[in-house]
Amino acid sequence: MNEMDRPPVVLEARGISKYFGAVTALEDVSFSLRKGEVIGIVGDNGAGKSTLMKVLSGLYRPSEGKLLFEGNEVNFSTPSDARRLGIEMVYQDLALAENMNIAENIFLGTEPRRTFLGGLISFYDHRQARARASEHLETLKIHVKSVEQAVGDLSGGQRQAVAIARATAFDAKVVIMDEPTAALAIREVGKVLDLIKDLKKRGISVILISHRMDDIFYVCDRVLALFHGKNFAQADLGDTSRSEVIGWIMGTLNHKGTLAHDRL
Ligand SMILES: Nc1ncnc2c1ncn2[C@@H]1O[C@H](COP(=O)(O)OP(=O)(O)OP(=O)(O)O)[C@@H](O)[C@H]1O
Ligand SMILES: [Mg+2]
Numbered sequence: 001m002n003e004m005d006r007p008p009v010v011l012e013a014r015g016i017s018k019y020f021g022a023v024t025a026l027e028d029v030s031f032s033l034r035k036g037e038v039i040g041i042v043g044d045n046g047a048g049k050s051t052l053m054k055v056l057s058g059l060y061r062p063s064e065g066k067l068l069f070e071g072n073e074v075n076f077s078t079p080s081d082a083r084r085l086g087i088e089m090v091y092q093d094l095a096l097a098e099n100m101n102i103a104e105n106i107f108l109g110t111e112p113r114r115t116f117l118g119g120l121i122s123f124y125d126h127r128q129a130r131a132r133a134s135e136h137l138e139t140l141k142i143h144v145k146s147v148e149q150a151v152g153d154l155s156g157g158q159r160q161a162v163a164i165a166r167a168t169a170f171d172a173k174v175v176i177m178d179e180p181t182a183a184l185a186i187r188e189v190g191k192v193l194d195l196i197k198d199l200k201k202r203g204i205s206v207i208l209i210s211h212r213m214d215d216i217f218y219v220c221d222r223v224l225a226l227f228h229g230k231n232f233a234q235a236d237l238g239d240t241s242r243s244e245v246i247g248w249i250m251g252t253l254n255h256k257g258t259l260a261h262d263r264l
Contacts, residue, residue: 007035009071010205011056011087011174016065018051025051026229028065033174038196038206040220044249048229049209053176056207057089058082086173090163090180098152102144103133105151106166136169140195157188164195168204175199176207181215193219213242227251 012032018025026048033039041049054060056067058076067074069085076082079089096105107129133147142161144154151162160180167175177196181189189212196206196219210216216223217237224234225248233248247255 007037009033010035010069012068013052013056014066014068016052016055016062016067018048018055018060019063024229026055026062026226029226029229029231030065031224031231031234033205033207035173035205036200036203037222038200038208038220040216040223041207041209041226042211042216042223042245042249043226043232044251047226047249049226050178051229052226053089053178053207053209056082056174057087057176059089083170086171087176088167088172088174089176089178090160090167091178096151096159096163096166099150101148101150102137102154102162103129103147105162106133106136106147106169108166133165137165140165140168140198142195155188156184157191160184160188160192161195164192164199168199172199172204174205174207178209179211180208181210181212189215213245216245217242225249 009032012030014030016029017027029048029052031039041052043049051060055062058079058081061076067076069087074081074085082089097108100108103126130147137144137147140161142165144158144162151159154162164175164177164180180192184192193215196208199206200219206219208215208220220237222234222236223240223245225232225245227248228251232251233253235244244255247253
């Protein structure tokens with residue numbers, strides 16, 4: 001594609017470093033994400049993937065470097081600063097409230113409320129929350145028995161779907177997912193990946209951290225590898241291979257060898 005025809009960059013990181021005391025988690029990392037693009041982030045355990053995402057979503061402040069959102073420099077003090085711009089993160093541990101139902105989880109912290117006496121009294125509006133949650137799940141083609149089911153009773157895949165529904169309930173522009181498929185059964189993995197494809201169709205950009213080459217090669221447009229907290233390599237999916245990307249994770253370029261599981 002001609003550079004001019006590519007969609008605009010929504011989120012960009014320039015020269016990000018992050019130190020935790022004597023530990024350098026990230027060193028001079030740069031990357032950019034375009035509208036509707038799905039980028040896969042790979043790297044060995046401890047490579048800095050989660051730390052980079054926490055910087056992008058406002059949970060950590062970078063020690064050095066800057067972030068740009070739609071071309072303007074931004075400084076996030078908290079994740080709500082990032083959320084206000086439409087950057088949502090689905091955490092590795094999901095962070096759903098087990099004892100609440102699906103609708104309540106989707107609107108957690110931003111519940112539809114009915115107010116009386118000029119805002120002096122307000123109630124959580126159950127009926128509106130149910131209706132809006134059902135409608136939103138329908139748009140995402142997520143099927144649940146009822147939005148009043150407790151999240152604690154859902155399967156891993158259903159929970160992941162609810163977490164994604166929560167992340168996209170309010171005009172998300174960028175959704176960051178940290179290993180969303182790691183703990184899922186095969187059938188549920190497919191559903192989560194199809195959800196990502198759906199977000200892309202709606203013009204939402206997705207950053208997907210995954211150790212699974214199947215995930216990366218099924219949904220991503222581009223893959224970027226971190227190694228020991230630094231940029232190591234990146235390519236459009238069509239210009240690379242699983243074997244090469246696995247090489248990047250191990251810190252080698254131009255890796256062409258067969259993989260252990262290819263020989264099974
Ligand atoms: N809060 C913290 N305090 C101190 N060190 C940290 C902190 N968070 C991360 N680190 C260190 O920063 C480095 C990068 O960690 P990070 O969690 O970003 O890796 P990762 O690529 O997400 O790994 P994994 O694939 O295991 O999830 C590691 O060496 C880790 O020990
Ligand atoms: Mg991680």
